[in-house]
Amino acid sequence: MKIPLSWLKDFIDLSGLSVEDVARKLTLAGMEVDEILYVGLPMPVYKEGEKHEFKTNGIGWDKEKLVVAEIREVNPHPNADKLTLLDLYDGQQDQVVLTGAPNIFHLKGTGKLEKPIKVAYAKEGTTLYDGHAEGQVLMTLKRAKIRGVDSYSMVCSEKELGITDESDGIIILDDDAPVGMPLADYMGDAVLDISILPNMARNANVIGIARELAAMLGRELKKNSNQLPVASGQSVKELVEIEITDPELNPRFVLGLIRNIEIKPSPYQIQRRLKLAGVRAISNIVDATNYAMIEYGEPLHAFDYDVLKKRAGDKKIKISTRAAKDGEKLKTLDGNERTLTAMNVLVCDEKGSLSLAGVMGGSESEVTDSTKNILLEGAAWNFINIRRTAKQHNLPSEASFRFSRGVHPAMSEGGVSLGLKYMAEWAGGAVAPDLVDAYPLPPRDAVVEITVNDVKRWLGIDLTLEKTAELLKRLEFKCEVKGDKLQVTSPNHRMDIGEGVVGVADVLEEVARSYGYDNIPTTTMADALPPQVGNPIHEWEEHLRDLLVALGLQEVVSYRMTSPEKEGRIAKHDEYVRLANPIAPEKSVLRRSLVASVIDSLEKNIRYSEAFSFFEIGSVFVPHKNELPDEPRKLAIAMTGLREATAWDVKDSAKLDFFDLKGRIELMLSGLRLTNISYTATSAYSHLHPGKAAEVKAGDKVIGVFGEMHPLVKEQYELGDSPVLVAEFDLDTMRAISPTYGIKTIPETPSMYEDIALIVDESVKAETVEALIKQTGGRSVTNVRLFDLYRDEKIGAGKKSLAYALTYQAEDKTLTDADAAAIRNKIVKRLEKEVGAKLRS
Amino acid sequence: MQDKLNEIEKAALAALAEVNDPAAVEAWRVTHLGRSSELMGVFSGLGKLSKEERPTVGQAANRVKVALEAALEEKAAVVKQAALEKSLAEEKLDVTLPGRNKHIGRLHPSTQQLRRVLSILAEMGFQVFTSREVETDEFNFQHLNFPPHHPARDMQDTFFIEAENRGDNPILMRTHTSPGQIHAMRYFAATDPNNPPPIRIALPGMCFRYEQITARSEVQFNQVEGLAVGKNITFADLKGTIADFVRRMFGEGARLRFRASYFPFTEPSAEVDVECFVCGGKGCQVCKNSGWLEILGCGMVHPNVLIAGGYDPKVYSGYAWGMGPERQLMLRNKVGDIRYFWGNDVRFLEQF
């Protein structure tokens, strides 16, 4: 919300404070100033190394060079049809100024004016914005000859002074502007752009901000008189009545009447403030409703009284409010016909609907240039209905912004009075006596009791009840000390204070803000440290991450959102956790496959390197219709490309294959201390090559599956020529298996090493041979390592040679050659018998 | 015979003088001291000599052998030294050639930053507590004091999950890690419902907001929250804890300020700014010329949240604070585009 400082000063004395001081106070109290826009007031000059505090924009106006002046004569330019020459007086001397401004052009050739026109005059050398440039470009006025006439100064437009982004003509100041006064003194301003938090709806207006400042500065809030201006004629009560059908939707509805107004522009200072606040100046009547709203916080709506009167057949007008019927139509001010639902609330007369309550007026009863009499509405609405209505019809407005955050019903009356007052001031006219006020549901202002201990316990500060009361009274809470309690009543402009324990916290927040967060001490917790239990699941996953990084894998983190089509390339599922409001079709469901996520990362990167080893740890989402999904934790790995990073003298072009991945998996599982691991060939997974895939079991539990990506699946991606290896593990299952603890002792007896090569049929699995060696050798064979796999003609077709390095060792004695030979013979015999193995000599 | 020996010695020494590499040394040894050398011939011929001649010739031959062996040893040392010097001189590397690299593994930058944050929190006694990413409206909003249609819901645009007949309790992607506060409080309260134990936990995890994906906004991001609940915890303690955390995270000299703010689940609430560590508070692009960086939000746990968690607000109080690891990295490492994090481009990941 944009608030001009000059407007704030109507309500609080800010002397002795810079613009930054004011902005800092507000920011620390929860009204964050996002930007300060200088529109005339001097901008702060930062010296080298000095600290900035706020994002700052705009220009300051030179007090010597920019002054109020009056145009006394308007003459034609001798050589240019579109230009006029202005004779003006700047308070010190007469000047001749050239202008092409369209809003002075009609006076061209008038000569001496009956009534001088007050303008903003810039002398030679003034720096301001270029009125003709796109955007805001600074320029300095220099002396030049334009079509034979000397030009050195100018009469300014709003764009040139930085008041608005665009303008079509010079500023015409109010008649009482003092000629010769520096413009910065007359209307120099700074605009604070303030974020209004959802619980601070009460501050979405100038008085609200001024009230907060007054509290934080300990200064007085100057009150506006909201008394209805001197009234005349027939009472509005005799002319209009109000019927509220649902007080929950519409707790209060107030109407006032002003007669014989004259529609014309508002005074310039009013227009300027509105523009700085981000509101267009339209006419004195519309401006009065907006000005009163921005100043006081109550959105107002002006009806053309005569239109309503005609609709009522010159009888008493009956205004009613009700929920709309589903499918009902209303043409709003913006010219759109809107189809309504029961969520919307309507203001109606007996002929039909007039406006979409709290959001936008209807077109039929709107104020026009010929309007003479105004019926002015101020009301209170259920904020939820307004919020939903504004969203439903995509109608964010200054009014719905306020109503959808909650406006206290007490404000309706003051708002209407203030609006009528400004209308009377700016549009002439006579206010009718009284207001019609239907107030079926006045809210109960919250009453909260707090103690010295509450303040101590929640905020950590020692305050007496009297001091606490003083802090709260600054924010207009009513406070009364009752024994050892302070009874606090919420002021009737705010709706954010609850009752009971919630009310206590609500009030304590206000005590803390009023006291100043900065003044609250910084202490070390005295409360006991709870037992430190750790989080084994989290720690286990972090350990796993470390293992994988040590194995040369890069961690990736992917979007949880994907699409069935994208994921279906590698993992097909019918059921998904589906988003009701996806941002894009490719992010329409939650992932079910973590491998798919990692492969997506691989695909995106494939051009950037010759080798990739990625892993991701995270949840996938298994749907349960209309209930929360399961979120099992998974690990996925994907590898492809060159086995070795190439160097300038090594050109190892071997590519990562099944066994590179299996090697990582073996090391990972041993790092997790999982034992009893087995690998079983599988062709059950459609995304894997049927001959190059394995299931991993720990004991009898399947913990993961891995292998080479199926060639047809790989075709769905752009993944280069190398094989792509993928693995997925179920972390919940893995974690549930208790790892082995303790280490094997290192034997003191010497070990013997021997290599044996065995020729077996191709169909015999390495796993089987190794298992037989271990079984037969028993405890004397402490290690079996395959070091060569060999095939050639000599061995014979359909055969292979497996060479093992064996380690023999006994715990209790030093083995002899004879012992070793005996073990070896036993092993070879067993293998001959079981798998037809032959010892290769 | 004596003359012959002298001649053998002379010829051998002359030949040795010409020797200057290890192979020639060995060849010389074979020729002059080897089994079939002339000198060895003299030794093997001793038996054919008369008894009188034998000792004299033997002694003389032995003297020649010793002399030649000494000369050999000396020469061998010289040659070895020369060869070493030559090879040391020749074996000069271009040390500026690149080394041979291995593929190495790294943690994702977000994991790295989460670990930094969590390890500081662990030192301060805040233990990790994790909870689910898909939540109910009850846990994500209502228990955290966001009633249905509350304006504060506008602060957290939400992804909803397709589900029917859920009334006011739709399924959604959590918008913050705060539902974990309720899960944690209920978990701990269940251990002793009449006298729930104090809590000090850290809640890390992925959160989701309905945003367009741009350089500045993302649909998912990590958050870490700290939560302390006990019988004697104040706003002043919250300030102390935050000051402690900020000092450990951003360094001894980091200046900070507390600004009043609003979160439905805390009261009073505050936003914490640290003095911009890029410009030292003088104003720069990163801090948008304000000199301050908004780094975390915090506050005293709202009474309704304590109640929802099973802790009586008349007896217990607590505080919570939350921050974003990706935002911290963006400030710390000048990451200008938040999309880098889930883009997983190796050219980004490799820089961490």
Ligand SMILES: [Zn+2]
């Ligand atoms: Zn900075």
